[in-house]
Amino acid sequence: MVRALAVSDEEVAGLRTDAVRRLGVDVVVAAGDLPFDYLAELCDRTDRPGVLVPGNHDVDLSGYRQHRGMWTRAGHPCPWPGPAGFVDADSRVVDVAGLRIAGLGGSVRYRHGPNQWTQAQQARRARRLVRAARRLQRRDGRGVDVLLTHAPPRACGDREDGPHHGFECLHHVVAALRPRVLLHGHIHPHGERVPDRRIGATRVVNVVGRKILEL
DSSP states (O other), rough: OEEEEESSSSSSGGGGGGGGGGGGSSSSEOOOOOOHHHHHHHHHHTOEEEEEOOOOTTTTOOTTTETEEEEEETTTTTOOOOOOOOEEEEEEEEHHHHHHEEEEEEEEEOOSSSSEOOOHHHHHHHHHHHHHHHHHHHOOOOOOSSESSSSSSOOOOOOOOGGGBTTTTHHHHHHHOOSEEEEEEEOOOTTOOOOOOTTEEEEEOOEEEEEEEEE
């Protein structure tokens, strides 16, 4: 069992204190649109690793890779612009704290900027992600535990205004990879209770603010 602190979109003031250590989490999972200094502080205060996907208000993190302690982009050494202690899972499958996490960041494109995709663009990214996850599973027999996204699946916790539409392709990703849980942000509850949803056997959880999950 892995205990995760999942966060997205809205800072929770109480987490910027040493009280966060008492949550006893094994990993910090971030679904986008949070200040990077806040995320770095969560990793620092919990002394645990973090994994993220970017939201539509985040900077472009694509192309950065870490090799032997050094960050590179396009083969050249460079500073990592993301939060310290975090691995970027966007369009990738990563193993962190005993969990296999597949990630697809960003939202439906509604204006110019990074981390925004048309339905067709995200579908292409999703197909590549599924192929990568299946290659890993053939190699070591392990499936995906968590699908981490910024936007939710279409008609599964999203909204009807254009910027808050979910991605249709996430239904196909869930069907292909059968993760135990899909964690997303982007949809602010504005004080309303947000129930978990299901796509088949996969639990779909809106983690805006914070959620503690046993995975």
